[in-house]
Amino acid sequence: MTYAEIRKRGARRRRYMMLLILLIGVLIFAVVKIVLNTVHPKVLPAEAPPGDIVPVLEETTESFPVVTNPSTQKETLPPPTKRSSEGGTIHVKQPYLYLRINHSKKIPLILSNNVTADQITWTTDDANIVDVEPDGTVTGLQKGTCTVIANYEDEALEIPVTVRELVTIAGCTYVDGILVANKTYSLPPDYDPGLLPVTKEAFDLLMADAAEEGLNIYEGSGYRDYKFQETCYNSMVRGYNKSYADTWSARPGHSEHQTGYTIDCNTKNEAFGETDEGKWLAAHCYEYGFIIRYPKGKEKITGYNYESWHIRYVGKEHARIIHDQDITLEEYLDIDSAYHDGDPDAAVLGEDSESE
Numbered sequence: 001m002t003y004a005e006i007r008k009r010g011a012r013r014r015r016y017m018m019l020l021i022l023l024i025g026v027l028i029f030a031v032v033k034i035v036l037n038t039v040h041p042k043v044l045p046a047e048a049p050p051g052d053i054v055p056v057l058e059e060t061t062e063s064f065p066v067v068t069n070p071s072t073q074k075e076t077l078p079p080p081t082k083r084s085s086e087g088g089t090i091h092v093k094q095p096y097l098y099l100r101i102n103h104s105k106k107i108p109l110i111l112s113n114n115v116t117a118d119q120i121t122w123t124t125d126d127a128n129i130v131d132v133e134p135d136g137t138v139t140g141l142q143k144g145t146c147t148v149i150a151n152y153e154d155e156a157l158e159i160p161v162t163v164r165e166l167v168t169i170a171g172c173t174y175v176d177g178i179l180v181a182n183k184t185y186s187l188p189p190d191y192d193p194g195l196l197p198v199t200k201e202a203f204d205l206l207m208a209d210a211a212e213e214g215l216n217i218y219e220g221s222g223y224r225d226y227k228f229q230e231t232c233y234n235s236m237v238r239g240y241n242k243s244y245a246d247t248w249s250a251r252p253g254h255s256e257h258q259t260g261y262t263i264d265c266n267t268k269n270e271a272f273g274e275t276d277e278g279k280w281l282a283a284h285c286y287e288y289g290f291i292i293r294y295p296k297g298k299e300k301i302t303g304y305n306y307e308s309w310h311i312r313y314v315g316k317e318h319a320r321i322i323h324d325q326d327i328t329l330e331e332y333l334d335i336d337s338a339y340h341d342g343d344p345d346a347a348v349l350g351e352d353s354e355s356e
């Protein structure tokens with residue numbers, strides 16, 4: 001064998017060896033892959049779209065770390081506490097609370113799963129604004145907003161609270177700047193602003209927009225001063241008696257028409273609420289800053305029968321909340337509406353309530 005032949009044979013052997021090593025390597029890789037796929041078939045979805053790699057936590061082992069996208073990971077993890085009134089143990093009828101300074105209200109909870117009220121603990125995020133007692137009684141301390149929280153195990157139900165201040169200026173009562181006239185709060189005889197420009201401007205806009213939809217809304221009765229109301233009321237007292245007069249006419253100073261913010265639309269007639277105009281007014285007046293002041297079903301709160309025609313200007317922001325939460329001005333401002341003169345007839349509500 002020549003030297004050249006020996007070199008050739010050596011080279012051929014090395015090539016065979018390399019091929020063999022390569023083949024063994026491929027075989028080992030294939031076997032390992034098959035085995036692993038059998039053991040962990042669902043580690044990753046076969047066709048995971050880019051950027052949407054979903055972690056399959058129950059299939060993950062330490063030897064197979066799964067790349068997780070932080071944004072999707074956040075969604076798959078349960079939140080530390082339930083911050084919702086839905087689906088939990090603690091529910092509330094009204095997910096908000098309005099309070100005046102020095103007024104107290106107990107937040108009524110609806111509890112499920114045999115949970116009792118004494119298992120609930122109460123906290124607030126601002127102890128300067130409200131005080132919360134262990135039974136859920138909340139007292140307004142100063143003007144402002146905060147959150148009261150009902151806690152049960154890992155659940156936390158948050159109730160936003162607004163505390164308002166009632167002030168009296170020159171005989172007029174204001175709650176957070178909103179002038180109040182109802183059975184409890186009256187206006188002095190010399191308060192005589194006429195229909196206020198802000199009310200008229202908003203009502204003109206309301207009328208124009210209604211007219212564009214082919215609806216005829218107009219001012220039936222707007223401003224009434226103290227003297228006029230006094231004349232109406234006194235003639236009723238003379239003609240009948242005080243308790244009869246109280247069921248039909250506001251006492252002088254107690255009529256909301258004296259505020260300058262109130263309009264009776266079209267005709268004072270129960271049928272108005274069923275007209276296209278009445279329905280449009282109920283659905284849209286808040287968009288112009290008005291509320292239906294004496295809603296149906298709230299007679300005991302407002303002290304007046306349902307009046308589909310009587311609207312009150314409170315500004316767009318307040319009107320939207322009052323409309324959305326389906327509440328009255330009394331509830332929104334945490335005030336009552338009843339004559340406090342010990343005359344039982346004057347406080348009779350419901351069907352005998354007076355008309356405004």
Ligand SMILES: [Zn+2]
Nearest residue numbers: 263264310356
């Ligand atoms: Zn009215």
